Amino acid sequence: MSGNNDRETFRACTDALLRPCDGAWVLSNPRTRRHIELDAAAIAAFTQHAAGASEELWQEALNGAQGHDRTAPTGESGLWGDPTGLAPCDGSAVSGDALFALLRRHLFVLQDGANEYENFLAPQTSPLDDAHLGTFHQRVGQTLLRHRVRERWRWWHNQKFVDDGTAIQAAPYKLVQENFFDRYFANADIAGERILDFACGNGYFAAKLARLGANVVGIDTSEPLIASAQRNYGAAAEFVHVADPQAGLDWLAQQEPDSFDRIYMSDILLLLLTPEDGKPDPDNVTCLLSALARLLRVGGQMHMMEPNGTTWLAGRYGGEAGRNYVIVPEYRRPVFNVAPTLDRVMELVGAAGFVLADYRHPEISDDSSSDPALSAYANEFPLWDFLTFRRWPDDGSSLGDIRAHA
């Protein structure tokens, strides 16, 4: 060890990975989603002092070495942007003191005993907080704030749909979500059913269910999205705007019990259980699920199409056209946390009186998309989970009884 005991010692972060990438070597941390490209001299210095050395020794070893910052802000490249946070090389290299400062700033080199790494891996305390990694949703919120985006809903809407909401974008929303939706419901025999699309957004999916002969009601808290739904699909389905989540609960409470045969929801549970402000309200989610259970007839089905909790947050590595792999740096104690884990969903949905009847990973149905990296990734990993629950009778009936109701 080359450290000096009466000085501060700096050592390598043990989560750092060195890997070949685009013909160079990149030091990556899948937890912090930070990356620095290093030349051979920088790699030699990093490995030489990894176990601990003073600032002077680090700087000396890094003199003449070169490093490029390859870290991209996570959340800016969109919902389907690679959460790895790796940017292309912009050509501006640093060396010596500046390279040491870069390695420190990106927490590849840590001061002994300072707890700076552990402190960074925590939720943000406010939308302006840059000192913590924060959740995916907080980072998106921060991005929208920085770019002063007024119509916040447009940020996700225009990545999923064309501007006027009449078609879906050719990204995985079409190739995975929509294609699965169309195949599944074409075989589900829903003609004549009464269906609630909870958090229906612009009504695109509600309208599809209506075209298959169902009587569909869509409800959402967004005024512009319900206006869009009414404009495009108002003749096909009924759309209800509720001012806020509580007004939504009130609306649900006013409906007749057992008055729906089926409930559909997509891309909503992740927003309720991992909200942008970092303060989930599980009591409200429980109230909501109980209200939905009351509306669904016994044996009726509730479908949830939700991003797969692990693959959404996992840093994506590997060759673009080859077999991708991911590194999942968190699970039980989530920080970057995009979507709830299945056991959390089961706990909440089960407590409201539903049983899991079916569980699928929608597959990509066309891998000739214009984004080969994304196609390769979607061929390897589930992007969404499609969960089907049945309403369980609250009179202690058996599984046989519930099947008879179906």
Ligand SMILES: C[S@@+](CC[C@H](N)C(=O)[O-])C[C@H]1O[C@@H](n2cnc3c(N)ncnc32)[C@H](O)[C@@H]1O
């Ligand atoms: C990501 S979008 C998904 C919309 C639609 N389900 C889809 O798949 O295109 C989430 C939607 O949930 C709505 N929303 C959020 N919280 C809600 C709540 N508590 N009650 C009803 N709608 C809500 C938002 O306005 C938004 O339209």
